[in-house]
Amino acid sequence: MSMWIGHPGALREIRDGAASFDRTPDLEVVEFRSLAGAVTTWAPPVRPRRLKLSWEAMERGDVDHLDRLARRVDAPGPVAVLDPLSRNVLTADQGAGLGAAAGKWSWNTAELGLYGGQFGAYLANSVSVDSVPVDGAALYWDHPVWPGFPVAAGVPFTWWVPGLRAAGAALRALRIDWHDASGAYLSGNSTTNVTRPMVATPHSRAVYARPSVRFAATGLWQLGASVLAVGDASAALAAGEIPAGEGCPPYSVTSYSHAATPGDGRYRDLSLELTEVVA
Known part of the structure; x- marks a missing residue:
């Protein structure tokens, strides 16, 4: 590559x-x-x-x-x-679902919250979904510095949440939103087939990617591992590989x-x- x-x-x-x-x-x-x-x-x-x-x-x-x-x-x-060589551009703690949420995840507090990681950098987070709007309760994975994860024109990304899948979370959709240089929203790709990793190609004017999930029901689940990979890594991820976060x-x-x-x-x-x- x-x-x-x-x-x-x-x-x-x-x-x-x-x-x-x-x-x-x-x-x-x-x-x-x-x-x-x-x-x-x-x-x-x-x-x-x-x-x-x-x-x-x-x-x-x-x-x-x-x-x-x-x-x-x-x-x-x-x-x-x-x-x-980077198989997961999420940060190490973000990819493992560990530590305080600041700079790593964001959400609407009226819909859900993350708990556990605020008590220590090596402690696991659980997500508690308390209210579900029509299009699902959203949890976003954030880049610690930029408005999203940098993208290159025409280069696909693979998005997967094996931790939430293993925990039995009620997922409605996997989603990647595309943003311009200012952080303004351009468009998004989503799939309701949450049994497989999602692969999507950036919008033609996209500068950043912002992955997320949508929950379909209330409940409490451990967040666990997640993967945002450059290129089509769906086959390896579906086969059970869970690369550690290396950051971008x-x-x-x-x-x-x-x-x-x-x-x-x-x-x-x-x-x-x-x-x-x-x-």
């Missing part, structure tokens, strides 16, 4: 496979040793990733695009990346270099490093 990189709304497909790809998080774990020799550790609550990429003999069109990103010609940032964070370009490819100056050998940021 290709990689898409750029500012939201202007993602470019990079067809050349990267010669190297490293997406290691900065753990920054600190060890403390007592006089008796016992060891304790401390880890920061946020562990940003550094995405290190390099290409050989890259086409000039792709080089020009990455060069403009690195030099911040069109915008200061941040940069979005849809990379081929905003990045800042922090290192960049390029040089003419030896023996052919029409192409460039290029390296790029991006660091996960909060805005």
Whole structure:
């Protein structure tokens, strides 16, 4: 699968496979040793990733695009990346249904609520549906920074909620809404066949995707796992695979270099490093 990189709304497909790809998080774990020799550790609550990429003999069109990103010609940032190794663009805790709801889920408080996760980052959430309007009670999965999850033109997304399915939740529909750069609603795709993952292609002017479910009846169910995947991952998900959330964070370009490819100056050998940021 290709990689898409750029500012939201202007993602470019990079067809050349990267010669190297490293997406290691900065753990920054600190060890403390007592006089008796016992060891304790401390880890920061946020562990940003550094995405290190390099290409050989890259086409000039792709080089020009990455060069403009690195030099911040069109915008200061941040940069979005849809990379081929991410099988679930939800955050890790969001994909597992854990922790406080702020920045991860939203809903109409007159219809439902999430409970449990507010008491600890590693505690599971349950969804309590108290009132069901005609079109179903809606629960949305939110991106922590942008109005939704960045999309690329013509690239489908797969949406699935195996946790709610396993809990026996009364689901009316799976849905993905498409939004423009300002966050304004454009259109949506939905299916009432909740027994299989949903696959949908973005609206032609979409910049962000916002997945959700609609509940058909009142009740209380554990939220559990959920998956939003780039491309058509329906077969693997239907077969029982539940990839952990890896996120689709905003990045800042922090290192960049390029040089003419030896023996052919029409192409460039290029390296790029991006660091996960909060805005």
